[in-house]
Amino acid sequence: MRLAFKVAIVAFMTIAILIPLSMIRGVIHEREEYRAGAVADIARSYGGAQAFAGPVLVVPYTETVEVEETDANNVVRKVRRAKTRQWTFFPTTLDVGGPMVPDTRKRGLHEVRVYEWKGHATARFDAVIPNEGNPADRQIGRPWLSYGIADVRGLRAAPVLRINGRDVALQEGMGSREAPGLHVRLDAPVPGQTIALDTQLDMLLGGTESLVLVPLGKNNRFELESTWRHPSFAGTSPRHDTSADGFTASWDIASVASNAQRNYVEGLASPEMGLANMDAVGVSLIDPVDIYTQADRATKYGLLFVLLTFVGFFFFELIKQLPIHPIQYGLVGLALAIFFLLLVSLSEHVKFVYAYLAASVACIGLLGFYLSAVLRSLARGLGFAAMLTTLYAALYGLLVSEDNALVLGAGLLFLVLATVMVVTRRIDWYQVAGARPAVRQA
Structure with a gap:
């Protein structure tokens, strides 16, 4: 006992x-x-976790169509109404890359990993404007070229955009889409016209801990490099090399191997959809000993x-x-x-x-x-x-x-x-x- x-x-x-x-x-x-609060505080002043998508060419048009309507006497009749629609064109080729320069910011006891991305995005468009139907029933508006950026507060200087070798001025927002980013308006095309564009965007973008890239082109090539020795890759695994000097990573992604284009089109009707939630790839600068x-x-x-x-x-x-x-x-x-x-x-x-x-x-x-x-x-x-x-x-x-x-x-x-x-x-x-x-x- x-x-x-x-x-x-x-x-x-x-x-x-x-x-x-x-x-x-x-x-x-x-x-x-408390540490998560410190990260959020630094993100508000420096720039949050970043995501980059684009460019995308959007061509709006107004089309007069015949629809059936029921009047007050329950009589169905055909009337002609104007409908606003748009065509969305993705790049034939998309090349995005640049070095990520890491740094740290302190809030009290906590150190938060940040970076500046010296990014570039080069894209080629060969967009053919449809020419079917009655041209008199369709009026084509001015298209816009848009870039999505998760947190535009991270832009350290004015980005530089060149279209066919000519500098153009960027505007805030993504055109008609309620999402953070940049866009530029182009001249209105005519039915059957091929819009051939060679674009290059150069920017210095600050962010906190992670960077996400969205493969919206038919053929996408992404390259990132940094002196940070402890990367964590998201999405499709890249070809990468990690050493005491940092890391390099590259992705080659075809549109048929990604849902990014479909996600983007669906997001046009759902502005609350974040870029980071799309079918994307990226890297996080992690602390190996949290x-x-x-x-x-x-x-x-x-x-x-x-x-x-x-x-x-x-x-x-x-x-x-x-x-x-x-x-x-x-x-x-x-x-x-x-x-x-x-x-x-x-x-x-x-x-x-x-x-x-x-x-x-x-x-x-x-x-x-x-x-x-x-x-x-x-x-x-x-x-x-x-x-x-x-x-x-x-x-x-x-x-x-x-x-x-x-x-x-x-x-x-x-x-x-x-x-x-x-x-x-x-x-x-x-x-x-x-x-x-x-x-x-x-």
Whole structure:
């Protein structure tokens, strides 16, 4: 009965430690929200996550058509009404690229990754204006050439647009579409005319963390490069090369391999559709060691730390007959939980590896000192400190080896179980529990 009671106490204390661990995870999520607020604040002043689409040639026209209408007397009659419509032409070829120059901006404790994109977009149009039907029933208006930019506040200087080698002045907006961007008006064509355009847009565009490019041409070639060493690519995987000097990436995308043109046409009737939600490709300048993600992952192993420590205590009580009070269990569990709070608070000021080292040394030193008295032996206290050092080292390996976290975690659990089984293989549990069953005589 005494053994069962002690096991129940250890189980209860282990579950109770989940309360401070969950509170610490709440603090981590709160700090993540603060960082998201810092990103939004910088995006408002510098330029948000950017997306670029275009150019697209839109030709509006008004057509008189015959429709059926019902009058007040329920008489159906045919009348002629003017309908406003438009033709949308996409580039035959589209070449977009340019270097992304990375930088950082600070808001309080938080650093946010930003960039300036020295972008260019070269496109070729061979748009044939339809000539079917009665020319008298159709009036063609002035077309516009439009470029979509997710956040025009990021434009660092006036963009330069050349059409057939001639500079033209850009205007705000995308023409008739309620979306951020730029456009230029062209002369009205005539039915059957081929609008042949060679366009080149040069711009300096600032953005926060990510850049998205929309492949609206029949044949698209995108090229990006940067000195940032940790890119994360979105959409179709590019041909890329990443090194200590940065990265280069290129995409070759045909219109038949993308839904971007269809997304764009549907977006004309749905202005709230964002450019970044289209079938696009892009790159994000990521932080390979996000301190809040790492700290949150570390707390998921917090219960394992507490459980292993309490199991070690339990075996000391069992084998060495050392009584350990539940309050002592609780204090040790709280010290283990405080490690994660120290980790996230220190990592906001120093590199994660140094924060991890400082937090682990502080907690292991405190526990080693305390347990030397609890276990009535300096050697036992140092032995427990050595065990905790091994656990913290294993946890750090799990955190920095994200791709191998599962196999490392499984191996650690197997090693712990094997150690427990080896240590307890000669224990007579019935004798320890004081309840040896009677042996039947033959």
